[in-house]
Amino acid sequence: MAHFVEIPAEAIERPLQALGFRRVEDWQARQIVYIKPHDCCKNVLVKVYTSIPIGGSGVRRAGKDSIRVCTCYVSTKKDFGIGKFPYIARISSVEFVVGKMLETVKAAWLRGEEWFSNIQVKAVMET
Numbered sequence: 001m002a003h004f005v006e007i008p009a010e011a012i013e014r015p016l017q018a019l020g021f022r023r024v025e026d027w028q029a030r031q032i033v034y035i036k037p038h039d040c041c042k043n044v045l046v047k048v049y050t051s052i053p054i055g056g057s058g059v060r061r062a063g064k065d066s067i068r069v070c071t072c073y074v075s076t077k078k079d080f081g082i083g084k085f086p087y088i089a090r091i092s093s094v095e096f097v098v099g100k101m102l103e104t105v106k107a108a109w110l111r112g113e114e115w116f117s118n119i120q121v122k123a124v125m126e127t
Contacts, residue, residue, distance in 0.1 A: 004090055009052045011094050012067065015102060016048060025054045038109065040116040043075045044082065046108045048101070051090070066090060067097070069104040071112045083111035 013023070013034070021034035032052040038044035049068040067090070071083035085107060088100045 003092075005093055005097065007051075007090050007094055007097055009050075011098055012050050012052065012101065015098060016050075016105075019105070021046075021048065027054065030054060038071075038112040038116070040113055043073055044112040044116055045072050045074055046070075046105060046112060047072065048105060067101050069101070069108045071108045071115070073115075082115045083108055 009032075013032075016034040017023070019036065021036040024033050024035055026033040026049075029049060030053060032050045032054060034048040034050060036046050038046065047070050049070075051067055067088040069085050069088070070081060072079065072081050085104050088097060088104060090097050
């Protein structure tokens with residue numbers, strides 16, 4: 001049976017920063033969120049909800065929540081989800097959790113690219 005593992009905040013933050021994600025305090029979610037606009041379109045964002053509380057140095061304790069990743073479209077006119085991915089439970093080891101988070105970030109990035117390509121094809125087909 002898998003057991004909860006305490007994940008240091010820097011183990012989550014360091015790889016996201018290395019990938020060019022920007023750290024944001026999300027007061028609604030009450031946690032640190034890392035955001036990166038997609039290369040294909042600045043309105044397509046990949047977001048990583050880290051479980052790191054605002055003003056905290058560690059990650060929330062077992063059972064409080066998990067790391068979540070999503071792809072979304074955000075503009076001044078509309079916001080909507082493009083991709084929702086399975087949560088990343090903080091179990092097994094720090095390396096396992098960080099590896100799973102990075103795999104999910106990659107899947108979210110690919111989903112943004114796929115969504116944008118489909119929108120471009122639709123726009124061409126309609127003209």
